[in-house]
Amino acid sequence: MTRRRAVLLVRIAVLAGLTATLEICCRTGLIDPLIVIPPSEMVASMIDRVGSGELDESIVNTFSTIALAFVLAIGCGTLAGALVHRSSRLRDVVDPLLASYYSVPTFIFYPLLVALLGLGKAPLVVLGVLSGAPAVMISTLSGLDSVSPVLLKLARVHRLSPARTLWWIVLPAALPRLFSGFKLALSYALIGVIAGEFILSGTGLGFAISFAYQSFDNRAMYGLMLFVLLIAVTANGILYVWEGRLARRRSTG
Amino acid sequence: MSDAAVSEPSHVALSGVVRQYEGPPAVHALGPIDLTIPRGEFFSVVGPSGCGKSTLLDVLCGLARPTSGSVKFEGSELHGEVPDGIGVVFQEDASMPWLSVRQNVAFGLRTSGLPEKEVAERVDHAVSFMGLAQFSDHYPAQLSGGMRQRVCIARTLVLRPRLILLDEPFGALDQQTRLLMGDELLRLWRETGATVLLITHALDEAAMLSDRVGVMSARPGRFIDMVETGWPRDRDSRVVSNPEFGTVTARLWSSLREESLKTMGRAA
Amino acid sequence: MSDFAFEDASSRRTSRGRIRTFDAAVLVLLMLAIWQAIGSWTHGVAVSPPLQTLLYLFDLVRTGMFWQHAAATLAAFLLAFVLSALIGLALGLIFGVRRFAGEVAEPILAGFYTIPKVTLYPVVLLIFGLGMSAKVAFGVMHGLVPMTLFTLGAVRTLPPVLIRTARVMRLSPARTMLWVLVPACLPEIVNGLRISFSLTFLGVLIGEMFSSQRGLGFLLVNGMAQHNVPLSTAVVTVIVVVSIAANSMMLRLRGRTAHRSN
Numbered sequence: 001m002t003r004r005r006a007v008l009l010v011r012i013a014v015l016a017g018l019t020a021t022l023e024i025c026c027r028t029g030l031i032d033p034l035i036v037i038p039p040s041e042m043v044a045s046m047i048d049r050v051g052s053g054e055l056d057e058s059i060v061n062t063f064s065t066i067a068l069a070f071v072l073a074i075g076c077g078t079l080a081g082a083l084v085h086r087s088s089r090l091r092d093v094v095d096p097l098l099a100s101y102y103s104v105p106t107f108i109f110y111p112l113l114v115a116l117l118g119l120g121k122a123p124l125v126v127l128g129v130l131s132g133a134p135a136v137m138i139s140t141l142s143g144l145d146s147v148s149p150v151l152l153k154l155a156r157v158h159r160l161s162p163a164r165t166l167w168w169i170v171l172p173a174a175l176p177r178l179f180s181g182f183k184l185a186l187s188y189a190l191i192g193v194i195a196g197e198f199i200l201s202g203t204g205l206g207f208a209i210s211f212a213y214q215s216f217d218n219r220a221m222y223g224l225m226l227f228v229l230l231i232a233v234t235a236n237g238i239l240y241v242w243e244g245r246l247a248r249r250r251s252t253g
Numbered sequence: 254m255s256d257a258a259v260s261e262p263s264h265v266a267l268s269g270v271v272r273q274y275e276g277p278p279a280v281h282a283l284g285p286i287d288l289t290i291p292r293g294e295f296f297s298v299v300g301p302s303g304c305g306k307s308t309l310l311d312v313l314c315g316l317a318r319p320t321s322g323s324v325k326f327e328g329s330e331l332h333g334e335v336p337d338g339i340g341v342v343f344q345e346d347a348s349m350p351w352l353s354v355r356q357n358v359a360f361g362l363r364t365s366g367l368p369e370k371e372v373a374e375r376v377d378h379a380v381s382f383m384g385l386a387q388f389s390d391h392y393p394a395q396l397s398g399g400m401r402q403r404v405c406i407a408r409t410l411v412l413r414p415r416l417i418l419l420d421e422p423f424g425a426l427d428q429q430t431r432l433l434m435g436d437e438l439l440r441l442w443r444e445t446g447a448t449v450l451l452i453t454h455a456l457d458e459a460a461m462l463s464d465r466v467g468v469m470s471a472r473p474g475r476f477i478d479m480v481e482t483g484w485p486r487d488r489d490s491r492v493v494s495n496p497e498f499g500t501v502t503a504r505l506w507s508s509l510r511e512e513s514l515k516t517m518g519r520a521a
Numbered sequence: 522m523s524d525f526a527f528e529d530a531s532s533r534r535t536s537r538g539r540i541r542t543f544d545a546a547v548l549v550l551l552m553l554a555i556w557q558a559i560g561s562w563t564h565g566v567a568v569s570p571p572l573q574t575l576l577y578l579f580d581l582v583r584t585g586m587f588w589q590h591a592a593a594t595l596a597a598f599l600l601a602f603v604l605s606a607l608i609g610l611a612l613g614l615i616f617g618v619r620r621f622a623g624e625v626a627e628p629i630l631a632g633f634y635t636i637p638k639v640t641l642y643p644v645v646l647l648i649f650g651l652g653m654s655a656k657v658a659f660g661v662m663h664g665l666v667p668m669t670l671f672t673l674g675a676v677r678t679l680p681p682v683l684i685r686t687a688r689v690m691r692l693s694p695a696r697t698m699l700w701v702l703v704p705a706c707l708p709e710i711v712n713g714l715r716i717s718f719s720l721t722f723l724g725v726l727i728g729e730m731f732s733s734q735r736g737l738g739f740l741l742v743n744g745m746a747q748h749n750v751p752l753s754t755a756v757v758t759v760i761v762v763v764s765i766a767a768n769s770m771m772l773r774l775r776g777r778t779a780h781r782s783n
Contacts, residue, residue: 007624014625035647093544103715103768104761105723108738111730111745111753115567116559150345156316157341158361159334168363172351187635194637199731200742206640213643225640236635249392250350 037222045223046230055208055224062193062204065121069128069189074182076129077136084137085144098141101134110196124196124204131192132185139181143174176247183239190232263289264416264448265313269322271473272308281473283308285322288467288476290450292415295442297451297459299505300469301516306452307344309474310420313450314339326416340414340447344421348393348401348408355380355389358407365412379407382444383437399423399430403437410441416448417441423458431455432490435462439489456509460501461492468508471515478508560754569751574758577751591759593735594725597653601660602721606714609665613672613713614698623673630666630673638662639727646732656728656736663724664717671713675706708779715771719764726760 019039025031026038037045049055084094109130113123147170155165171178197206205228212221271284283305290296300306311317312324318333326336349357359376367375380389383403393401402422409417419438423431435458442449453459459466460482468478482501484492492498553571560570569577581587616623642659649655683705687697703710729738737756744753 003624007621010621011625011629015629036644089540089544092541093548096545097548099772100765100768103719104764105719105726107723107727108741108757108760111742112567112757115745115750116563148345148347150343150347151349153316153341153343154347157314157335157339158364159337160364164364168360169349172349175351191635191637191639195639195727198637198639198642199727206637209640209643213646218647221643225643228640229636232636233632236632250394 034218037218041219042222042226045219046226047223049220049223050227055205055227058203058205058208061121062197062206065124065204066128066189066193068121069125069132069193070186072125073129073132073185073189074136077133077181077185078140078178080133081137081140082144085141091141098134098138106131107192107195111200114200119200119202124193124201127196128189128192131188135184135188136181139177139184140174143177143181144170146177147173176243176250179239179243179246183236183243186239187236190235194228194232263325264292264294264327265290265450266325267313267322268325270312270319270324271321272305272312272317273320283312283472283474284319286475290448292448293446295439295449295451295462295464297453297463297466298469299453299456299459299466299509300474301471301509301513302454303516304469304472304512305474306469307420309469310341310418310450310452314341314416314418338415340409340412340417342402342405342409342417342419342422344424346393346398346401346405346425348404350393353390353392354385354396354404354407357393357404358411361408361412375411375413379410382410382441383407399426399434402426402434406437406441410445413445414447416450417445419449419451421452421454424454431458436489438462443486456502456505457493460498460505461488461490466501466505468505469512471512477512478504480504480508565750567750569754573751574754578755578758581752581755587740590736590740593653593733594729594737597656597728597736598660598722598725601657601725602664602718604657604661605664605668605717605721608661609668609713609717610672610710612665613669613710614676614702616669617673617676617679618698618702620677623677627670627673630670634666634670638724639731642728642731651732656725656733659728660721660724664721667720668713668717671716672706672710675709675713676702678709679705708775711771711775711778715768715775718767718771722760722764 022031022036023038023040026033026036026041050059084090106127110123110127113126117123117126151169151173152165155169160168193204194206197204198210199206201207205224209221209224209228212218212224265288267286267288269284270286272282274280274282286309298306298309308317312319313326315324315326315331315333315335318331324331326339329336349360352360355376358379359372362372362375365372380386383406385400385403385407388396388400393404396404402425406422423434426434438449438451439462451459451462460480463482464484465482466480467476468480469475470477480501483497484495556568557570557572560568560573565573616626638659641662645658645662646655649658679702683701684697687701692700725736726738726741729736730742731738733739737760741753741756741760744750744756
């Protein structure tokens with residue numbers, strides 16, 4: 001058995017084991033059912049609620065907000081990164097700013113955004129963009145840096161137009177690092193939107209969880225939580241696998 | 254003897270070429286250079302490090318404009334743009350890691366407008382000519398340094414350039430691989446009939462491969478010697494056993510030695 | 522000629538330094554101007570302008586109320602940070618040294634990193650109740666995993682020859698860790714501490730925003746609820762300044778440790 005297989009199997013075993021332990025503890029009453037419900041119940045609850053269609057509006061709301069924040073974060077981030085990259089003076093100013101940006105908990109601006117933009121999608125989208133765009137900017141700068149000068153010379157030798165140089169050489173060369181920024185943007189957008197909905201909102205999956213908690217409806221709450229966690233893991237997982245495919249071609253062996 | 258009939262127009266002509274960088278500090282990197290290379294010649298340039306060999310290449314293919322003087326390729330002057338018909342193989346690895354070997358080689362023909370069938374033919378020919386047929390679907394990261402350089406050479410080949418410039422293409426390779434690559438280069442030269450300009454720091458390589466070798470001085474680089482080798486056209490690396498080989502290399506070194514010492518003294 | 526070249530280089534460096542300071546000053550002024558613009562255009566309904574905030578802050582720091590809340594946040598944060606740092610360090614070292622366990626655990630940890638942890642908050646509250654222990658748990662929830670991942674990464678990229686040297690000297694596992702591993706990985710560990718710091722702070726603050734009657738996070742949300750905009754803005758400013766100051770300090774610390782390790 002190859003090492004990769006072994007690692008994968010052990011990992012699945014560990015996760016399955018933990019879930020099984022939790023299930024047993026809940027069923028036997030070792031864990032108070034008022035605090036945590038058994039995982040099987042969580043799954044059942046999730047299937048019920050999602051299947052019943054009552055969550056459809058929340059799902060659409062949350063997903064569309066996340067998607068919008070994600071796309072805007074990438075758009076703004078790549079554009080800003082490309083612009084800053086052209087001017088070394090601008091870059092000297094922006095670099096320290098970017099370096100300390102993520103030390104500030106962006107979420108603290110959320111209440112301010114709500115006061116400014118009202119309770120709805122807008123503050124959530126802005127929060128998502130504020131969270132994700134700088135990461136994209138950082139990875140854009142890094143990606144553009146990583147384009148080796150000899151490839152740019154090559155473009156001139158082949159007499160490629162600036163547009164073609166960008167599309168055929170710069171973007172493919174910078175892609176690995178750009179992609180890691182996109183992954184972060186998705187992660188931040190997702191976290192920001194759900195957190196915002198949870199803390200202060202009237203719609204969406206985050207709000208639904210908060211509402212269930214405050215209505216003492218544990219079953220509904222856990223079902224929703226599981227659903228959101230699965231979405232997060234799947235979305236990030238897809239990007240992770242995609243990135244792996246891209247990287248495998250370029251790395252030795 | 255190399256085919257340099259007097260009546261044939263030169264392929265490349267540099268006259269009074271000087272290249273300076275503005276700084277501060279201002280650097281006089283190259284020149285004045287006067288050089289004519291007849292069509293089909295295999296010409297090498299040797300010189301101490303920092304003498305401006307790479308600058309010479311940049312100027313020759315149009316990547317850089319000379320501060321003064323003129324560069325003519327096939328009779329027309331270059332104006333800071335790379336003209337059609339010139340292929341360049343760089344010192345650093347310029348293979349594109351996101352494309353397979355075939356795709357890398359085909360890259361040069363993307364803008365050519367040639368029909369797919371012809372592109373495929375040319376790519377196949379270049380790939381097998383450079384001995385890469387087994388690896389055509391591999392990616393550069395899976396190949397050795399020497400093979401990656403072969404990919405770059407194949408990519409230049411498909412364009413059927415009339416002038417091929419190579420900037421220390423075998424610098425990162427071990428000696429034995431270099432000798433074999435030298436043979437490949439000669440094969441390529443004969444097959445394509447192109448004019449070849451090779452920049453190298455290895456005197457034996459220059460002496461073995463070329464019709465003529467130009468020795469450059471320390472910075473600012475100028476030609477201080479031109480050595481004709483007189484090798485037959487169908488030579489290969491075994492020319493090293495020719496008794497003349499030692500004479501050529503010795504002459505190159507005697508011209509070069511002082512310039513190298515000057516460069517080292519400056520660097521120290 | 523080489524002497525002149527050196528002088529030119531150093532004069533170029535100081536003029537670049539001057540340009541940079543100038544640009545940085547322009548940037549700060551620009552940010553203040555944008556702040557002022559948002560504050561006045563929105564008539565202080567969401568953000569109060571810089572000057573007003575500053576004046577309010579001067580008064581605020583003289584009230585006992587502010588320091589009570591600040592102390593609550595500080596207490597929860599310190600406890601959470603120490604726990605995250607120590608547990609994260611320990612786990613990271615173990616997972617780094619035991620390669621197989623590390624490979625099994627890493628994607629799980631990385632996956633946890635990308636989850637909106639706020640969805641797990643109700644569980645924490647159900648387990649810990651409302652109070653400081655819940656806040657500390659929130660903080661640890663955010664700060665533990667990055668610390669582990671960074672330490673794990675640091676140990677993995679350690680040159681194997683150092684471990685071999687430790688074995689040749691027949692050092693015990695504990696000594697190998699303390700005398701070889703940790704010092705060699707120190708810069709990356711400090712980096713992990715830096716990231717963990719910000720995230721732990723975030724966790725504690727969000728916890729306070731959601732479920733507490735004390736602390737800076739509570740003060741922030743409470744300020745908005747009572748339409749006391751200068752209060753909210755002042756609290757945000759304090760948080761931002763503290764975050765950036767701590768971050769810079771840790772960056773500098775990392776710089777110093779990096780020289781020693783190399």
